[in-house]
Amino acid sequence: MTPHVLVFLDPSQPDGRIEDASRPTLFATDLGVSRGDGVFETLLVLDGHVRKLPAHLSRLASSGRMMRLDLPEHEAWERAIVTALAEYQRTVGVLDEVVVRLVATRGVEGTHTPTCWVTAFPPAPSAKRQREHGIDVLLLDRGYDSDLADRAPWLLLGAKTLSYAVNMAALRFANDRGADDVIFTSSDGKVLEGPTSTVLVAHAETDDGGRVTSKRLVTPQLDSGILPGTSQGALFAAAEASGWELGYGPLEPDDLFNADAVWLISSVRLLTPVNHIDGKPIGADPALVKALTDELAGLFDRIA
Numbered sequence: 001m002t003p004h005v006l007v008f009l010d011p012s013q014p015d016g017r018i019e020d021a022s023r024p025t026l027f028a029t030d031l032g033v034s035r036g037d038g039v040f041e042t043l044l045v046l047d048g049h050v051r052k053l054p055a056h057l058s059r060l061a062s063s064g065r066m067m068r069l070d071l072p073e074h075e076a077w078e079r080a081i082v083t084a085l086a087e088y089q090r091t092v093g094v095l096d097e098v099v100v101r102l103v104a105t106r107g108v109e110g111t112h113t114p115t116c117w118v119t120a121f122p123p124a125p126s127a128k129r130q131r132e133h134g135i136d137v138l139l140l141d142r143g144y145d146s147d148l149a150d151r152a153p154w155l156l157l158g159a160k161t162l163s164y165a166v167n168m169a170a171l172r173f174a175n176d177r178g179a180d181d182v183i184f185t186s187s188d189g190k191v192l193e194g195p196t197s198t199v200l201v202a203h204a205e206t207d208d209g210g211r212v213t214s215k216r217l218v219t220p221q222l223d224s225g226i227l228p229g230t231s232q233g234a235l236f237a238a239a240e241a242s243g244w245e246l247g248y249g250p251l252e253p254d255d256l257f258n259a260d261a262v263w264l265i266s267s268v269r270l271l272t273p274v275n276h277i278d279g280k281p282i283g284a285d286p287a288l289v290k291a292l293t294d295e296l297a298g299l300f301d302r303i304a
């Protein structure tokens with residue numbers, strides 16, 4: 001069985017309370033369980049270092065505000081993460097690559113006290129495989145327009161809520177049709193995001209000798225009802241510092257088909273090249289795709 005470490009945030013134990021993840025520990029009346037009413041974050045730990053921790057904690061706080069959840073201070077999460085990683089090292093032996101998940105639910109019905117915990121576990125082997133070989137993706141309609149987030153704040157677009165059943169159903173739908181992943185589109189024809197990732201698109205200009213003279217990295221508009229990715233944010237800053245031009249959509253499916261390269265990026269899977277979308281090959285020049293992928297992956301690797 002995959003090793004899981006579990007630490008609850010507990011006001012009476014400031015460093016967190018370690019529990020046995022193989023035993024039942026949640027109440028059946030917890031609103032996170034019965035309604036998916038809560039928020040979460042998934043982080044990657046490499047060689048003992050938690051990557052992009054401030055960005056994840058800040059997005060957790062923002063998701064909590066959108067849901068009017070009164071979450072613990074950042075410090076309480078940080079302490080529980082330290083405890084979880086120490087326990088992981090004690091039980092598994094290494095901290096080379098660990099996934100850490102932070103979860104906060106609205107709590108047991110009637111208590112108005114969020115239930116909060118941290119788990120630590122190894123990444124799925126598929127993440128590495130997909131990163132190395134690339135993925136095939138289907139475009140799937142999410143069924144609402146790209147302006148909806150402001151008009152309908154109750155839909156919690158842009159919050160990382162526990163209600164991921166639809167995202168997981170989209171992945172199953174794609175898997176059943178032989179694809180690895182999904183890019184959602186809006187009803188007004190815009191490219192949105194993957195069920196667990198951000199879309200990135202590159203355009204490069206080359207001179208007669210095939211040398212790249214300019215590079216542009218584009219992601220869908222952040223206000224189009226998508227989750228602002230911590231990986232996209234960090235990579236954009238690094239790419240800009242190394243001479244890339246940046247763009248924030250709007251993107252349409254043709255922009256993907258005409259791109260020099262397309263990736264899905266997230267904290268755990270990292271930068272993953274898209275080989276096909278709806279069966280059509282992406283990126284006319286495989287050598288250019290590889291060069292752009294290697295460059296951006298190198299920049300992303302160096303992000304703390």
Ligand SMILES: Cc1ncc(COP(=O)(O)O)c(C=O)c1O
Pocket residue numbers: 042193194195196197198227228229230231232265266267268
């Ligand atoms: C819907 C969605 N978009 C984007 C992302 C990528 O976010 P991050 O780069 O912060 O992992 C995720 C991560 O799980 C996600 O669930």
